[in-house]
Amino acid sequence: MRKTVSLKFRDIIKANFPGLGKNISYWKFMRHLLFGRRDKVTGLPMISQRCIAKAEDKLNILENSNAYNASKFLVKFQSEVMSEETFSWSGWNFKDGESRVALVEFPQEVIDAIESESYKIMLKDRVYFDTGNKFSDKLQKVDRELIKKEAYTYFNFSSPEAQDLLEYMNNVPVNSFSKVVAANLDATFLQALKIENPEKRHVQLEVLSTIRDELQPFYKPSDKGNTVRIFPLNYSIPMLQKDLRKSITKGWYEFDLASSQLAIVGKTWEIPEVQEFLKSGGKIWAELINHYGIDAANLKKTDEAKYEDIKGVLKDSLYSLIYGMCKNNLIAFLNEGLLPFGVKDAGKKFLTHPLMKSLFEAREAKIAELNEADTAGTIFNKVIKVAGDKTKDGKPTAARKECIRGIMAQQAQAVELYLLLPVLDLAKTTKDFAITLWQHDGFSVNFNSEGRKDRWINKINQVVADRANELGIITKLEGGLL
Incomplete structure (x- = not known):
């Protein structure tokens, strides 16, 4: 979610919602309503308990006790900033684990301003939406450190097998991203403007605007801890559609496991x-x-x-x-x-x-x-209980x-990670390259040493080939320079 906007846009929001005042929590929540994640079906802003706690700076209460009540904040925001007619919310669906969605009616001036703001990428008068402070590299660094700190709050959910990967990916030097973003952001933004589907275009422009503000991705484990896979925490490069991702990372190398899931089950399920x-x-x-x-x-x-x-x-x-x-x-x-x-x-x-x-x-x-x-096990010797009952004739219930x-899925995803972990081990031995993106069955690399690049590419390919041969899985790394 973008952090900075034009001064003109912030002034429009301030004039239309005087109740925001100097309450940073209200400004943070308003930013979420304007630019945060949308429900895929309805297009309405999703307002999870976590996002509300984050706006209130009460994540520690949410994570360490059951005392946090998001509804109290929503009621106050409704009465002091908007109204019952212009702001309401759905209930939390405990059964399906679905977030609330917000029902918001913005004045036409605000709607027009949102549309206009979406088509701006490099702003001369950039200010932070929450505070009105001018954008600066120093404040950008502070923001990155806060996101990184938040990423560590998820580590309790992660599987032990993914801990080293999370640690590495959340500590990649920012200069691995700053140069490539500076070189390619404008062209990628112009490319995103051509997306025909308005919803997809909106999402991709928001991701690009956030990359402008935050530069690098941070990662978290699965919320339920039921996979070794890791996922982007913030709007960042991994959330761009493929053509935009390739555009903004031009100059990096991208590697993917060929037919990874098919190759894995072909061997582990013994399908000749x-x-x-x-x-x-x-x-x-x-x-x-x-x-x-x-x-x-x-x-x-x-x-x-x-x-x-x-x-x-x-x-x-x-x-x-x-x-x-x-x-x-x-x-x-x-x-x-x-x-x-x-x-x-x-x-x-x-x-x-x-x-x-x-x-x-x-x-x-x-x-x-x-x-x-x-029970069943993964390649990392994790034991998983086979839960649920059987029917009278011995078939599994739903x-x-x-x-x-x-x-x-867990078993195959564990093998997928096991195949790629040698690359992580290799990356930790050198500063000649950094793994800059992780995407389950593939990753991107930024080479710092042009003279030693080819040698490292051969090593990266070889360590994965050796691991695949060890397991008898017929796959290899594919890809190259973007």
């Missing part, structure tokens, strides 16, 4: 058809696109954006197939996802591909195997099947 396909050098996305009668190679060459969109649907579908989505839902998802590209009956056709048929059969066998177990699906 998948192993043979990967051993022969097969590319799964091209294979599936060709399966629909579309020339994948030609499409990638002539319309890379369309290729990536189709690949995105197929990637989600493959992962959904692997981790237990029922047939009917998978078919419906594919039918809807590929119809805009002229593909009819995409779901049923997807499941006729020999590799997908083998995957489905192996998945069902894995679910049955886990259903008979009391709750047990959901648990099994989660276990299967």
Whole structure:
């Protein structure tokens, strides 16, 4: 979420909401309403208990006791800054763990100002929204340290396997980001302005505005601690869509594990058809696109954006197939996802591909195997309880099947991290390069030494290849200079 705005914009907010006064908590919360995360379905501002506690500077109370009451703050904000007619909120959904959403009606002058502000990136009169203070490198550093401090409050939730990774990624020197952002931000911003979908454009512009203010990403573990994966804490480069991410990180190297999830389950679930396909050098996305009668190679060459969109649907579908989505839902998802590209009956056709048929059969066998177990383990020797009951005929209930699906994902994600950890070990031995982004099955690198770059690239590729060979998983790093 952006930190700075034009002085003119802040003055408009101040004039329309005099109740903000000098209350920093109110200003912080107003910034969240204006620029914070939106619900994907309704487009309304999401106001989690954590974001409200953060505005009040009461995260310590929230984290260390059950005494924090977000509703009290919302009631005060409503009465002193807005009104019942212009500001209200939904209830917290404890069952689904969903955040509140805010129902806000802004005056037309504010709506117009928000729209105008969204299209500004480099502001000469930048001020901090919360305080009105002029932007400075010194205050920017203070903000980064506060975000970093917040990141450490999540460490209690993290799995031991991810601790070193979190520690490293949250301590990457800021100059690894400042140069690349300064060089590429303007061009990336102009590229984002061309996004046709207004909601996507709004989100991406907000991310870019936040990168301008904060520069680097910080990471946190899963809130529930049920995966070794780590996630961006703040609006930052990993949250940009692929083309914008590549634009703003031009000059870095990006590495990805080839067909990582397919390769992992191909070995761990012992699927010979998948192993043979990967051993022969097969590319799964091209294979599936060709399966629909579309020339994948030609499409990638002539319309890379369309290729990536189709690949995105197929990637989600493959992962959904692997981790237990029922047939009917998978078919419906594919039918809807590929119809805009002229593909009819995409779901049923997807499941006729020999590799997908083998995957489905192996998945069902894995679910049955886990259903008979009391516990399961990951490659890091973490023991996970198989929770939930069975039906009278021994089948898993919906709750047990959901648990099994989660276990299967945890197991594969643990292998994914295990494959890449040698790169982290390598990075900790040198200042010649820094890992600048971490994206589950891939990462980006900023090389500080041009003369030793090629040697390090070879080492990075080799340590992952050695780990993959050790496990018998047919994958390798792909990628290169952005």
